[in-house]
Amino acid sequence: DGGITQSPKYLFRKEGQNVTLSCEQNLNHDAMYWYRQDPGQGLRLIYYSQIVNDFQKGDIAEGYSVSREKKESFPLTVTSAQKNPTAFYLCASRMLGGFYGYTFGSGTRLTVV
Amino acid sequence: DQQVKQNSPSLSVQEGRISILNCDYTNSMFDYFLWYKKYPAEGPTFLISISSIKDKNEDGRFTVFLNKSAKHLSLHIVPSQPGDSAVYFCAASGRGSEKLVFGKGTKLTVNP
Numbered sequence: 346d347g348g349i350t351q352s353p354k355y356l357f358r359k360e361g362q363n364v365t366l367s368c369e370q371n372l373n374h375d376a377m378y379w380y381r382q383d384p385g386q387g388l389r390l391i392y393y394s395q396i397v398n399d400f401q402k403g404d405i406a407e408g409y410s411v412s413r414e415k416k417e418s419f420p421l422t423v424t425s426a427q428k429n430p431t432a433f434y435l436c437a438s439r440m441l442g443g444f445y446g447y448t449f450g451s452g453t454r455l456t457v458v
Numbered sequence: 459d460q461q462v463k464q465n466s467p468s469l470s471v472q473e474g475r476i477s478i479l480n481c482d483y484t485n486s487m488f489d490y491f492l493w494y495k496k497y498p499a500e501g502p503t504f505l506i507s508i509s510s511i512k513d514k515n516e517d518g519r520f521t522v523f524l525n526k527s528a529k530h531l532s533l534h535i536v537p538s539q540p541g542d543s544a545v546y547f548c549a550a551s552g553r554g555s556e557k558l559v560f561g562k563g564t565k566l567t568v569n570p
Contacts, residue, residue: 376556385562387563403557435501447502452499454499
C-alpha cells in the first residue's frame with residue numbers, strides 16, 4: 346500500500362536537545378511538507394521541498410532544519426533553538442502540477458520535558 | 459495576516475440534520491480549494507475539493523459550494539452522522555504556488 350509514514354508516533358525530548366522526526370513516502374510524490382499543529386492555530390507550514398536537495402522555509406521555520414537527500418524522505422530536526430517545540434507535527438506530500446491535494450502522515454506528537 | 463479564515467471554531471448538530479461549515483478567503487489568486495477532515499492524534503484526510511471554474515462539487519453526502527465574488531466557500535454534509543464528528547480544515551492554493559494555506563479549523567460535533 347502506498348502511503349506516507351511518520352515515526353515515532355510520540356516523542357519526548359529534554360530541553361536543550363535536538364530531535365529528528367522521520368517522514369517517508371512511497372507515493373512517488375515530488376513535494377513534501379512539514380506542518381505544525383497547535384490548539385486553535387490550525388496548520389502552520391514549517392518547511393517544504395519540491396525537489397531533492399532543495400527546500401524552502403515556510404511561515405515558522407525558525408528553530409527547525411530539514412534535508413531532502415532522497416525523494417522518499419524528508420526528516421525534520423527540531424533544534425534547541427525552537428522556543429516552543431511541544432506540538433503535533435504533520436508531514437505531507439503531493440504531486441506537483443495540476444490540482445492535487447496533500448496526502449498526510451499520521452503525525453508525531455513531540456513533548457519537551 | 460490570515461488568508462483563509464474559518465470563523466466558527468465549533469459547530470454542533472443533530473444526527474440526520476445538515477451540517478454547514480464555512481470558509482472565507484482573502485487572496486484572489488486562490489483557484490483551488492479543499493476540505494480536510496481530522497480526528498484527534500491523526501493526520502488530516504482529504505474530503506472534497508473544488509476548482510475556481512466551478513461553483514459546486516458533490517460527492518455523496520458532501521457538497522462544496524464556491525462563491526468567488528464573495529470569496530466564500532462552504533461544506534454541506536447531509537445527513538450528518540456521529541462519525542462525521544471531527545475537525546474540518548479548509549485549504550486553498552493559488553496559481554504558481556505549490557503550497558496549501560489552511561484555515562484554523564472548525565470542530566464539528568454530531569449528536570446522536
